[in-house]
Amino acid sequence: MRINGNTAQLAQSFAEGAAQLPNLFDPIIMQYQMVLDFFKLESIGTVLVRGVNDIGDIDGNSALKEAYELGKSIV
Structure with missing residues (x-):
């Protein structure tokens, strides 16, 4: 892979696009909040x-x- 070559530019573009995705931890945080709510705990x-x-x-x-x-x- 050359610096600023096609593959490097593709990889950079992919990384920038992936950064725009919703937070991957959202489902985990939702489950955590459900457990807290069930046991009437505060995070x-x-x-x-x-x-x-x-x-x-x-x-x-x-x-x-x-x-x-x-x-x-x-x-």
């Missing part, structure tokens, strides 16, 4: 991360800071 927040599938994938990910801040907010 204090969520941290969902794409692309974290294997050991070590989370290293350096900004979600670590989000999880830390969420943990600090629990009283």
Whole structure:
């Protein structure tokens, strides 16, 4: 694949289009909210991360800071 070649441009265009898709976590969040509603619980927040599938994938990910801040907010 050449820099700025056809394939590179196709890949870039695909990535830009995919970024416009609805949030892939919406069904998960809806189920989470249903469980909270059923048990009459209140959510204090969520941290969902794409692309974290294997050991070590989370290293350096900004979600670590989000999880830390969420943990600090629990009283």
